[in-house]
Amino acid sequence: xxxxxxxxxxQGRQAAAENNASPxxxxxxxxxxxxxxxxxxEGEGAMIVRIKNGQVxxxxxxxxxxPRFFEAFLRGRSYLETPDITARxxxxxxxxxxxxxxxxxxxxxxxKVPDSIRGLRRxxxxxxxxxxxxxxxxxxxxxxxxxxxxxxxxxxxxPKLVQQGLELKKLGNEIISLLGGRAIHPINVRVGxxxxxxxxxxxxxxxxxxxxxxxxxxxxxxxxxxxxxxxYSRDYExxxxxxxxxxxxNEGHIVSNRGMDTTAQEYETYFEEEQVPHSNALHSVIxxxxxxxxxxxxxxxxxxxxxxxxxxxxxxSVGLGGTCLNPFESIIVRSLEMLYGxxxxxxxxxxxxxxxxxxxxxxPRRATGYGVTxxxxxxxxxxxxxxxxxxxxxxxxxxxxxxxxxxxxxxLREYVAPRVEMPSEQLRxxxxxxxxNYDPCISCATHFLKLEVVREP
Amino acid sequence: MKVIGLGNEFRHDDAAGLIAARRLREQGxxxxxxxxxxxxxxxxxxxxxxxILIDATSSGAAPGTLRSLNVSTSxxxxxxxxxxxxxxxxxxxxxxxxxxxxxxxxxFVFGVEARDLTAGIGLSPEVERxxxxxxxxxxxxxxxx
Numbered sequence: 269x270x271x272x273x274x275x276x277x278x279q280g281r282q283a284a285a286e287n288n289a290s291p292x293x294x295x296x297x298x299x300x301x302x303x304x305x306x307x308x309x310e311g312e313g314a315m316i317v318r319i320k321n322g323q324v325x326x327x328x329x330x331x332x333x334x335p336r337f338f339e340a341f342l343r344g345r346s347y348l349e350t351p352d353i354t355a356r357x358x359x360x361x362x363x364x365x366x367x368x369x370x371x372x373x374x375x376x377x378x379x380k381v382p383d384s385i386r387g388l389r390r391x392x393x394x395x396x397x398x399x400x401x402x403x404x405x406x407x408x409x410x411x412x413x414x415x416x417x418x419x420x421x422x423x424x425x426x427p428k429l430v431q432q433g434l435e436l437k438k439l440g441n442e443i444i445s446l447l448g449g450r451a452i453h454p455i456n457v458r459v460g461x462x463x464x465x466x467x468x469x470x471x472x473x474x475x476x477x478x479x480x481x482x483x484x485x486x487x488x489x490x491x492x493x494x495x496x497x498x499x500y501s502r503d504y505e506x507x508x509x510x511x512x513x514x515x516x517x518n519e520g521h522i523v524s525n526r527g528m529d530t531t532a533q534e535y536e537t538y539f540e541e542e543q544v545p546h547s548n549a550l551h552s553v554i555x556x557x558x559x560x561x562x563x564x565x566x567x568x569x570x571x572x573x574x575x576x577x578x579x580x581x582x583x584x585s586v587g588l589g590g591t592c593l594n595p596f597e598s599i600i601v602r603s604l605e606m607l608y609g610x611x612x613x614x615x616x617x618x619x620x621x622x623x624x625x626x627x628x629x630x631x632p633r634r635a636t637g638y639g640v641t642x643x644x645x646x647x648x649x650x651x652x653x654x655x656x657x658x659x660x661x662x663x664x665x666x667x668x669x670x671x672x673x674x675x676x677x678x679x680l681r682e683y684v685a686p687r688v689e690m691p692s693e694q695l696r697x698x699x700x701x702x703x704x705n706y707d708p709c710i711s712c713a714t715h716f717l718k719l720e721v722v723r724e725p
Numbered sequence: 726m727k728v729i730g731l732g733n734e735f736r737h738d739d740a741a742g743l744i745a746a747r748r749l750r751e752q753g754x755x756x757x758x759x760x761x762x763x764x765x766x767x768x769x770x771x772x773x774x775x776x777i778l779i780d781a782t783s784s785g786a787a788p789g790t791l792r793s794l795n796v797s798t799s800x801x802x803x804x805x806x807x808x809x810x811x812x813x814x815x816x817x818x819x820x821x822x823x824x825x826x827x828x829x830x831x832x833f834v835f836g837v838e839a840r841d842l843t844a845g846i847g848l849s850p851e852v853e854r855x856x857x858x859x860x861x862x863x864x865x866x867x868x869x870x
Contacts, residue, residue: 359761403764420817423824431825434764441765
C-alpha cells in the first residue's frame with residue numbers, strides 16, 4: 269500500500285457494489301460488458317459498455333477513486349509550496365506537476381530562468397518520460413499484445429523483456445533522483461530553478477549508463493514493431509504543445525491538427541471541463557467541438573518534425589512516418605519518445621554548464637499565472653492566482669487523463685460498434701486494451717463537483 | 726536480514742510500516758523505509774539472502790490484526806493489499822522478483838491491518854496498540870529467522 273494517489277474508500281466500495289453482478293450480463297437483446305476494477309492502470313476505475321439491439325447504447329469510463337481536493341487545499345498556501353504540494357498528486361508523474369506549477373508561478377511573477385536551468389528542467393523531465401513510458405510499455409501494455417493477464421505471468425516466459433523494462437525505468441529514476449533529490453515525490457525543484465544544481469562531475473557518470481540505455485531503447489523500438497498490433501485508425505483532434513525548435517516538454521504554443529494555436533494564458537478560452545454523474549473526474553472538451561486527444565500520439569503527430577534525425581530514422585525503420593492514427597500503435601510511439609528521452613538527456617548532460625545561482629530570486633506580487641507542460645500522458649494545465657504576498661487565492665489543475673477521458677469513451681464506442689457480436693470475454697479484453705492505449709492515470713484525474721461549490725465566495 | 730518498512734506517511738495507518746521501521750532503528754536494527762513506486766523496491770533487495778517487509782494490510786480483517794507470512798516459497802496473497810492503487814502492488818513486486826530469480830532465499834512479510842487509509846497523519850488506536858507487538862515479532866525474526 270505504498271501509495272500516494274488515493275486509497276480505496278467507501279465511495280469505491282459502493283461503486284464496486286453497484287457492479288457486483290456477474291461481469292458479463294446478457295439478456296436476449298441486451299449485453300453488458302463490464303470491468304469492475306480496471307487492471308494495469310494507475311488508480312481505480314471501471315468500464316461499462318451497454319449493447320442493446322446490436323447497437324452500443326452506452327459507454328462509461330467510471331472513475332470512483334475518491335476526490336482529492338488538491339485545488340482547494342492549495343488556497344492559502346505560499347507560491348513557493350506549489351511544486352512540493354502538487355508533486356504529491358501523482359507518484360508516477362510528479363515532475364510534470366512540478367514543472368507546470370513552477371512555469372505557472374513564474375508566469376505570474378514575470379520570472380525568466382537562464383538556459384542552464386531550462387536545460388536541467390528538460391533533463392529531469394526526460395527522466396520522468398523514460399520511467400513512466402518504460403513502466404507502461406513493458407509492465408502494463410506489453411501483456412495486452414503478448415496475451416498475458418499481467419507482467420508477472422509475462423515474466424515467466426519473457427524474463428529478459430521484463431528485466432530490460434525495469435532497467436530502462438531505473439535509468440529514468442536515476443535522473444530524477446539526481447536532480448530531484450529522490451525518485452518519488454522529488455523535492456529539489458523550486459520556483460525560479462532548483463534548491464541545488466548538480467556539478468558536471470555529478471552528471472557525467474550518468475551519461476555512460478544513459479548511452480547504454482539509448483542503445484537498448486533502439487532495440488525496444490524494433491521489438492514493438494514485432495507485436496501483433498491490429499490495423500485500426502481514428503480521426504482524432506490532437507492537442508499538444510509545439511515549440512519553435514524542440515520536441516515539446518516545458519514550453520510552446522498549444523496547437524491542434526484542426527487549426528488551434530493558442531497559449532497557456534488562453535487555455536480556458538478554448539477548453540472547458542464538464543461534470544458527468546458517473547465519474548469523479550471532470551471531462552475536458554474543446555469548447556464547441558468536444559473530445560480531443562492529448563499525450564504521446566498527439567505530440568508525435570504534431571511534432572514529428574521536431575524530433576532529431578536519429579529518432580525519426582528509428583521511426584521510419586519500423587515503418588512509422590510522421591503520422592500515426594492508430595491508438596494501438598501508441599506503444600511504438602511511447603518507445604520512440606523513450607528513445608528521445610535518452611537522446612535528449614545525453615545531449616543536455618554533455619552541453620551542461622552549471623548556472624551561476626541554482627535559482628532566480630522572485631518577488632511575490634498580485635497576479636495570475638498559467639503553465640502548460642507535457643506530462644508523459646499529455647498536456648497538464650495549471651493556473652494560480654496570487655495575492656501581493658504570494659499567497660494562492662485560487663488554483664486550477666487540468667491533468668491529461670481528464671482531457672482524454674471523453675476520447676477514451678468515444679474510442680470504446682467506435683471500437684465496439686462493429687464488434688457487438690464478438691464473444692463477450694474477448695470484447696471485454698479488447699476494450700480494456702483500448703483504455704490502456706491511453707496509459708490513463710486515474711488518480712491524477714480525480715476531481716469532485718462539490719469542490720466547485722466550496723469555491724464560491 | 727534486511728528490514729524494509731513500506732507505506733505512505735500521509736495516509737494515516739498506511740504509515741504503519743514506516744513507523745515500525747523507525748522504532749526498529751531505535752532498537753538497533755538498520756531498518757529502511759520505502760515510499761511510493763514499488764518497481765524500485767525490488768532494487769533494494771538485490772544480492773541479499775534474507776528480507777523482512779513490513780506493510781499495512783487492507784483485507785477486511787479487524788483493524789490491528791497482525792499477520793506474519795513466510796513467502797520464501799509460497800506466493801504473497803494479493804487480497805491482503807487491496808488498497809494499492811498503483812499499477813504494481815507489493816504482492817506484484819514480490820512475485821515479479823521471484824519470477825525473475827531476484828527474490829532473496831528467505832522472505833517474511835509482517836502486516837498490520839489498517840483502519841483508516843484516508844489522507845492525514847497519525848495511526849488509529851488499534852494500529853498503534855498492535856505496533857509494539859509487531860516490532861517485537863520482527864526483532865525476534867531478525868534474530869531467529
